[in-house]
Amino acid sequence: MPSWEPTVAAWVIFLVVYIVLAIGHLPVLNLDRTGVVFVGATAAVAFDVLSLQEAHHALDFHTLLLLFSMMICVSFLVQLGVLDYGLLFLDRFRSPRGLLWAIVWASGIGSALFINDVICLVLTPIVLQLASKRKVPPEPFLLAVAMASNIGSLATPIGNPQNMLIASLGEIRYPEFVVRLAPLSLFNLLVLGLVLQGMYRRVLKQAAAEPIERHALVSPAPLPRYVWVRTLAIMGGMVVGFWMGYSLAGVAALGAAAMMLTRRVQRARAFELIDWDLLVLFAGLFIVTAAAAKGGVLAHLYEGLAVLRPDTAVGFSCIVAVLSNSVGNVPAVFFLSGFVQQQANPTAWWFLLACVSTLAGNLTLVGSVANLIVAEKAKESAPLTFGAYLRVGVPVGVITLTLALGYWYLVWGR
Template identity: 45%
Template sequence: MPGLKTGRVDGETVLAFLIFAGTYFVIAIGKLPGFQLDRAGAALLGASLMVGAGVLSLEEAYRAIDLDTITLLLGMMIVVANLRLSGFFRLVSDFVVARARHPLLLLTAIVMVSGLLSAFLVNDTICLVMAPLVLDLVRRLERDPVPYLMSIPMASNVGSTATITGNPQNMMIGSFSHIPYGAFAAALWPVALVGLVSTIFFIAIAHRREFLTRSPLPEITPPQTRYHGPLILKAAAVTAVMMILFFAGQPVAKVAIVGGAFLLLTRKVKSDKVYREIDWPLLLMFVGLFIVVAGLEKVVITPDLVEAVARLDLGASAILSTITAVLSNIVSNVPAVLVLKPFVASSGDPQKAWLVVAMASTLAGNFTLVGSVANLIVAQKAKAQGVDLGFWSYFRIGAPLTLATLCFGVWWL
């Protein structure tokens, strides 16, 4: 029955590709037209169809889920939730930003705080925290909020390039590649640093009247803010210990989940407050995407296809960066990394290739306003307060910033 088997396999291949394409289409546009299906729901539906259609067995679907990535992301979300609830982020921003007495110094402070925090904590969360703080500050200073708000996601994207815990796609890459935390950071921190300086430069040049001035900022009374001192100390201490263990070579997923679980042991903060801070839809989307891509790999991404793609010389940083950046702007960076996984794993130097993918998929998020979730978070927060960032006002800074940082990243790696 060889003919029947070939027909079955061909039909299965077409079905797997259609499920994959449909899932990624919804993820790319954010929502299924005419329905209330969002990205997380699309990933779950696609995963269910892969199993329901027989492309993957239930056991294969379970094995496709990278539990290290899910565990790391969940642990970091709990840690960041505790830092946020304690008032840690407001304390840091008030301390640093309040000492900037000139518009350019204020911009530099916002970029460096956003970038540094995003280098060790999840960048999307940093944007969620920083956007309302910065908007409130610049309004009290009576400055144009647009360039300051744009600097938050740009700096967060760039800063998060530096470490495995900077953003979700780096967490996946850390799990796939088994690159040690310290080695990852050593390879990419110069890219992040140059990127942060470049962010300040491009924003300042694009808004000369705002930043290239001799006029100082007016004195303002700092807002009365309540902090939870003991929780700040506890959360900051746990975070510091986690970072030390990361650099010491301990498994990042284990360290993150133990640290997060320890922070749930408190008399003051109810656990459900922490749970409400966790991005459950993002975790669900990850689970679904792992299964969807596994289905595609099983019947579509054959050894022959991998070999054919390898002829594109993915070992060349410029080529791999370009492919990654373009794909990241089409379907977003997390799905792009999953699609590239089998091709990167088969390259001549997988570790270097993974570093290139981490760099390019993250920096590509600055190209347009819809290039990353971090951008959309700040745009939505701003719009809710009557401030429109605007696609083209973002693009005229984000596009040259992305190209400049990608070129440096390719040269550096």
């Protein structure tokens, strides 16, 4: 094959993959995002952009193992019914305003401890059930679940998939990640609660005026004490391992293995909640990005972005925000990872990338998978429209991103 052909192939593969990531699917062949990334990764090897060995080396098995292991852990918690006890916690808050704040903190803190997508999967039906029984409009509470899950997930490297990728590629240890970003995450959760309370004050006030009936909720089945002790011991051990600086993937894998040692959950059922599409998407993007780097695609694109001043925090943040709401936050991180590694202080830029790629997810309904999960789960009983989300998402996104930029300049910008 002539020397120029792999370069052309690299350009075609990269452009097709990222265009489909932006529009959602390839209409002609009915390929979704994951499918086109897999085809693109395969084509990169087939057209000699990468050798099979180079494609193998492009895979970051640490990130893939971390993501897979955390999915197993959360899946077991869901199947055991541990996370369903959030229903009993939220039902303690009798006023609509109190319930709103409880959802903000439950979704935010839960997403910091687990993957935010799964927290949305668990909390959305609970919130719908509470809203229905109390006869209150579900919209502000659904927005609280989605937006708080994005903001809360910023606090730790295991809160969302892009954080896992950033922590792995940037070699950022768990304690450093939490110490740097948890304060910002917690403060922005407070901001979110205030914005939602202000924008829905009439709805919440009217709902508060309605008499609240004692209602029969579908409570989770009681769990034996030993299940609680065992589960808390495993999760506590994982947090200690993370905090002591051990390998995130290694600790998560040990936790997942320990979770499997139970007879209460069948392994096949636990694997049902694993997002295999996301794992394939990650693996494929590792290869597509490596092919784009070898073919000179990324170097040319980084040069083309110079007019937007990506070497400044504001310019870089604008690029990340646009990419996160078009191709998605994970592909955006893959695309910009090479640029970050070229900076004089890459760690600072990794943190900025984590902040913006996560918080920009609140700007629009399609800004994060967590938002789409909430909308999908609620579509039958309480549809969450793009416009309704945008009305709240823009102010929340702009305020939290501005605070994140100010915080970044305060800590790293000097």
